[in-house]
Amino acid sequence: MTTMTSIDAEEWREHRPVVFGVAYRLLGTVADAEDVVQDTWLKAARADLAEVRDLRAWLVTVAARRSYDLLTSARARRESYVGPWLPAPLATGPDAAEPVLVDDSIGTTMLLALENLTPEERLATVLNGVFDVPYTEIGELIGKSAAATRQIASRARKRMAEVTTVHDEHSTVERRRILDAFKAAYEDGDLARLVALLHPDVVYTTDGGGKVNAARRIIHGADHVARTLLGVSVKLGDRYREAEFNGTANFYGFRGDALTSADAFTVDDEGRITGIYRVLNPDKLSHLA
Known part of the structure; x- marks a missing residue:
């Protein structure tokens, strides 16, 4: 008889910042990211993870797939949004309630640049550029070959370079x-x-x-x-x-x-x-x- 293996509380605490980080970068709002975190936790708690060799990669994929599903509806909401849309602020200093993965990709300028991309471009840019997910795996999420996904990411990087002209590198x-x-x-x-x-x-x-x-x-x-x-x-x-x-x-x-x-x-x-x-x-x- 095979014993089912599920995620435990300690493992979840370790990987939760990564799950949230994926969702926040893809969706741009804390509320939507928290919904993805909850969905990912529920799926992980119910799944048999005995054959999963890389739990972090598995969780990133689950969070990315759910976020990708939400991106289409999110873009529809943006179109009817009253006035300019900005990403929700994410506390990263002493006020932060939980650990947060901090790098340039959560900066306001970068998040606004990501907002100009298609869902496929955004997914490829964030997953490969920030979380080192191979193009083969990203392609499986969006129904593209690895080569096509690489081209999508390359096109996205060029588009982002056109709008991220400010280099805020002060101490x-x-x-x-x-x-x-x-x-x-x-x-x-x-x-x-x-x-x-x-x-x-x-x-x-x-x-x-x-x-x-x-x-x-x-x-x-x-x-x-x-x-x-x-x-x-x-x-x-x-x-x-x-x-x-x-x-x-x-x-x-x-x-x-x-x-x-x-x-x-x-x-x-x-x-x-x-x-x-x-x-x-x-x-x-x-x-x-």
Whole structure:
């Protein structure tokens, strides 16, 4: 009589960050990623894993297959989304509730670049580029040959290179110096200082999802962005607190004691802020509370 072998709690704790990491990179939201984690756990708990030689690889495949199934519906939701869509912030510093696999692929810029890919391109890019899954196995998930899957990944990398032009490689200390200067100018309401910190072609993107007031279009230009930011701050009395999410130092915004926003920044080689990405949608902030 053969004894069924299933995953135990210790093994799951070890591999859960990888499962979540796959799902979050593919889907871009914490809530959807947590759903995939739950589905993967249930499948692993019910499966006979006696013949599974590499549990991590098996779990990655299960999470990827479920995430891939969700990508089509997720893209449909994006098309009807009110205003710009931004990835949900993922706490990666002291505020992180659980261990998180941190690398460049969870940065806001990278996640936005992934959003421009087809589900097949996104799957091939994340699984091979981040988790070292062979193209043969990825091809089985999307019904393609290994050669075709390799071409899909190559095409995706070229598309991403066209939009990920910002190289935010400052040291943590230098980045914090830049953001501290921004915070001081923002909270002091100093337009001139704020404009000086912004790249002339800076972009300001807000994601309210139709749940709260937010700009329905991306705002461009240092003066326009600075005036918009200060107008919101004066009207609502927002205050910043430094927080690490998506792998870098950023800010949470508060109104009184309530968390109301998560602002991610990109900075160019000259120390000028090139992008401000403000998540206001409360559905994307609830897990941070």
